[in-house]
Amino acid sequence: MFSSFFRIIKFAFQNFYRNFWLAIVTITILVVTLFSITALIILNVISTQAVKSIEDKIDISIYFKTEAEDIQIIKTRSELLSLKEVKEVNLIDREQAMVFFKERHKDDPTILESVEILKENPFNSVLVVKAKNSEYYPEILKVLDKEEYNQIIEKKDFSDHKIIINKISIIKTKIEKIGLFVIAFFALIAALIVFNTVRIAIYTHRSEIKIMKLVGASNWFIRAPFLVEEFFYAIISFLILIAVFYPAIDFLQPHLNYFLEYDFDLISYFKANFALIFGLEFLTIIIINALSSFVAMKKYLKA
Amino acid sequence: MVKLENLSKIYQQDIVGLRNINLHIKPREFVSIVGQSGTGKSTLIKLLIAEERPTEGRITIGGWDITNIKRSQIPALRRQIGVVFQDFKLLPQKTVFENVAFAAQVCGESNRKIKRIVPSALRIVDLEDKADRYPRHLSGGEQQRVVIARSLIHRPKLLLADEPTGNLDSFNAQEIVDMLLRINDFGTTIILVTHNSEIVNSLKKRVITLDNGEIISDKKCGKYTL
Ligand SMILES: Nc1ncnc2c1ncn2[C@@H]1O[C@H](COP(=O)(O)OP(=O)(O)O)[C@@H](O)[C@H]1O
Numbered sequence: 002m003f004s005s006f007f008r009i010i011k012f013a014f015q016n017f018y019r020n021f022w023l024a025i026v027t028i029t030i031l032v033v034t035l036f037s038i039t040a041l042i043i044l045n046v047i048s049t050q051a052v053k054s055i056e057d058k059i060d061i062s063i064y065f066k067t068e069a070e071d072i073q074i075i076k077t078r079s080e081l082l083s084l085k086e087v088k089e090v091n092l093i094d095r096e097q098a099m100v101f102f103k104e105r106h107k108d109d110p111t112i113l114e115s116v117e118i119l120k121e122n123p124f125n126s127v128l129v130v131k132a133k134n135s136e137y138y139p140e141i142l143k144v145l146d147k148e149e150y151n152q153i154i155e156k157k158d159f160s161d162h163k164i165i166i167n168k169i170s171i172i173k174t175k176i177e178k179i180g181l182f183v184i185a186f187f188a189l190i191a192a193l194i195v196f197n198t199v200r201i202a203i204y205t206h207r208s209e210i211k212i213m214k215l216v217g218a219s220n221w222f223i224r225a226p227f228l229v230e231e232f233f234y235a236i237i238s239f240l241i242l243i244a245v246f247y248p249a250i251d252f253l254q255p256h257l258n259y260f261l262e263y264d265f266d267l268i269s270y271f272k273a274n275f276a277l278i279f280g281l282e283f284l285t286i287i288i289i290n291a292l293s294s295f296v297a298m299k300k301y302l303k304a
Numbered sequence: 305m306v307k308l309e310n311l312s313k314i315y316q317q318d319i320v321g322l323r324n325i326n327l328h329i330k331p332r333e334f335v336s337i338v339g340q341s342g343t344g345k346s347t348l349i350k351l352l353i354a355e356e357r358p359t360e361g362r363i364t365i366g367g368w369d370i371t372n373i374k375r376s377q378i379p380a381l382r383r384q385i386g387v388v389f390q391d392f393k394l395l396p397q398k399t400v401f402e403n404v405a406f407a408a409q410v411c412g413e414s415n416r417k418i419k420r421i422v423p424s425a426l427r428i429v430d431l432e433d434k435a436d437r438y439p440r441h442l443s444g445g446e447q448q449r450v451v452i453a454r455s456l457i458h459r460p461k462l463l464l465a466d467e468p469t470g471n472l473d474s475f476n477a478q479e480i481v482d483m484l485l486r487i488n489d490f491g492t493t494i495i496l497v498t499h500n501s502e503i504v505n506s507l508k509k510r511v512i513t514l515d516n517g518e519i520i521s522d523k524k525c526g527k528y529t530l
């Protein structure tokens with residue numbers, strides 16, 4: 002049993018170097034297939050992140066009138082919080098608004114001076130409302146239109162970003178469609194090339210195979226070297242993917258941060274989801290290999 | 305050892321391979337099968353190793369009914385039968401020893417056992433001293449003897465030889481037949497398919513003559529009569 006295992010490995014390696022160039026072509030197409038899958042995953046992750054980072058910026062700012070009393074503002078806040086659509090409501094009171102303003106204009110002495118001159122704090126309290134989902138904002142705005150609020154609210158500022166989110170979503174669906182097509186295309190080519198590799202390996206070993214059959218080698222022993230060989234190709238192409246992938250991501254990361262406007266660490270994302278992403282990719286490659294090897298063997302390795 | 309009952313093999317498009325063959329070969333027998341080409345001799349051999357399936361009838365080998373043998377059972381059958389075919393050659397990139405060892409390796413024999421059984425198989429065909437040579441450095445007769453040694457690796461009870469002397473001159477052919485006789489003496493049943501009338505006549509053993517897929521004569525001590 003043990004010696005059979007080593008013999009199978011040995012035969013598989015013989016297949017490899019006897020059809021060296023074929024092996025290179027097979028590995029190349031497997032690598033290309035893996036890369037197209039990975040590229041699609043990266044694009045998907047980035048576009049999802051982009052939408053999320055923009056969605057995070059959507060909020061409603063409610064500016065209260067100067068005469069609005071603190072108790073009214075706090076009541077408004079808790080009423081808003083009780084809505085199921087609302088995620089969080091932050092209160093920026095007059096003092097804080099002043100602090101923020103000073104902070105923002107700390108390099109501009111003339112503006113700071115003009116504020117100092119005023120006896121009263123010119124700022125009013127603000128409530129910043131974030132919804133659980135960007136779809137909910139119209140609902141929340143409707144609630145704020147009520148008469149009782151009109152008396153204390155100076156103005157409502159709604160930063161929408163709807164158009165840009167829609168644009169990204171459309172691009173995202175397009176990328177997904179084209180990506181799936183590209184993956185299917187490479188997967189098909191990979192399947193055909195693996196099929197052909199096995200066919201040629203069987204052809205190159207036809208004398209050995211004939212002898213094996215006539216002396217009573219079991220079917221699995223005859224087939225195993227071809228499967229092992231294809232499995233070996235799958236592992237090599239997978240290692241190539243990993244070896245190129247992380248440096249590539251490293252290179253991409255700074256450009257990404259610029260684009261996404263806040264820190265999103267692709268590497269940690271891929272590290273955290275390593276098993277899922279690469280496990281699935283490896284499984285895909287193994288399935289492509291196994292299927293086309295089986296079809297080739299079924300066709301060319303008859304009893 | 306071999307029992308064929310009403311055995312027929314009809315290939316596609318109604319080509320007759322064998323027709324209604326009834327035959328009983330006892331253990332330790334040495335049987336020659338003769339007949340013109342295309343009369344079904346090779347078909348008979350292929351049926352015995354389950355390379356082809358019979359259209360009708362029954363095949364029993366050593367008490368085992370292999371008529372409808374399962375695919376997974378075929379290796380077990382073939383490990384009990386030695387085969388020497390005309391187109392069943394040696395591997396040119398392997399030495400004599402490696403060629404014989406290959407047959408044992410692919411059937412999962414341990415390396416220790418291989419070191420023991422390969423020399424003994426080579427001894428039977430008198431090629432122990434040429435174990436390290438490559439096939440291209442051997443004569444046609446010697447090559448065929450290596451093939452015989454390889455077929456003996458599982459110590460088969462039945463040896464099938466389909467025109468083993470086909471490409472050989474009469475001296476080398478006689479040498480091969482002497483080997484087969486020796487193996488027969490050890491107790492292995494031999495079925496020899498041949499065209500060579502000289503050999504058949506000198507053997508003075510059972511001869512079965514086929515014509516058009518049918519047995520037309522079966523003589524205890526036969527001559528080549530065509
Ligand atoms: N695989 C096959 N398919 C169709 N016909 C075949 C096949 N093998 C052999 N035959 C036919 O069966 C007949 C017997 O062939 P064979 O057994 O090879 O004869 P022999 O060995 O006596 O020369 C021939 O007519 C041959 O053409």
Ligand SMILES: [Mg+2]
Nearest residue numbers: 345346347466
């Ligand atoms: Mg023939």
